[in-house]
C-alpha cells in the first residue's frame with residue numbers, strides 16, 4: 001500500500017519520508033528507518049519518557065514546542081512540523097546545548113538510558129521558559145519532568161540541571177527561519193490521506209466528515225485527532241483512550 005509522504009523539518013532541512021505504514025510509530029521510524037538510535041525505547045507504551053523528542057508547530061504565527069513520547073506517536077502525525085531528537089542539540093563543532101551542559105555539570109546521568117529523554121524534556125523547557133526569560137522554579141521543573149523516569153540517579157541532580165540551564169550561553173532557535181520553512185511545506189501535505197489509510201483532520205468539519213465517510217474505521221479508532229478541534233466529538237474518535245497521542249507521558253508522579 002502506498003501512503004502519502006511525511007514531510008517535516010529537522011536540523012533546518014526538509015525531510016521527506018515515503019511509504020511509511022500508517023501504523024508505524026515515530027520511534028520506529030527514528031530508530032529503525034533513520035538509524036537515529038539516540039532516542040531510546042524503554043516501556044514502549046508512554047510511561048517512562050525514554051523516547052522523548054520535541055515537536056515544533058506553527059500556531060498563530062508562533063512556534064510552539066511540545067515534548068512528546070515518540071513510542072506512542074504515529075509517524076504520520078508529525079507531518080508539517082519541526083522535529084528535534086537528542087542528536088540534534090549539539091552544535092556542529094560539538095558544543096553542547098545548555099540542556100546537555102547542565103546535565104553534565106550537575107551529574108544528572110549514570111547508566112544514561114533515561115538521559116536522552118530527560119535532555120529532550122529539558123530542551124522543551126528551555127524553549128518554552130528559559131528563552132521567554134522565565135525562571136525555572138523547582139515546582140515547574142518537577143512538573144515538566146514528571147513524565148520521565150530514572151532508576152539510577154535520584155532526581156535531585158536532574159532538577160538542579162533544569163534550574164541551571166539558563167546559566168549557560170544562550171542557544172536560541174532561529175524561529176523566523178523555521179516558521180518560513182514550515183510554511184513552505186506544501187499545504188496539501190497536511191490533512192487527509194489520499195488512499196484513506198491515515199486521516200489527520202485539522203478542523204472539526206474535516207473530522208466529522210471523515211467519521212461520516214468511514215464509520216467502521218472511526219469505530220476502530222483509526223481516525224487520529226490532530227490538535228484541538230474544540231468539540232467532545234473529536235475525542236470519540238481519537239486513537240487511544242483520552243490522551244493526546246504521544247503527548248506527555250501517562251505518568252504524573254511526584255519526583
Ligand code: FES
Pocket residue numbers: 040041042043044045046047048049050051052069070071072249
Ligand atoms: S519508551 Fe517509555 S514512554 Fe516511550
Ligand code: FES
Pocket residue numbers: 108109110111112113114115149150151152153
Ligand atoms: S541514569 Fe540510569 S535510568 Fe536514569
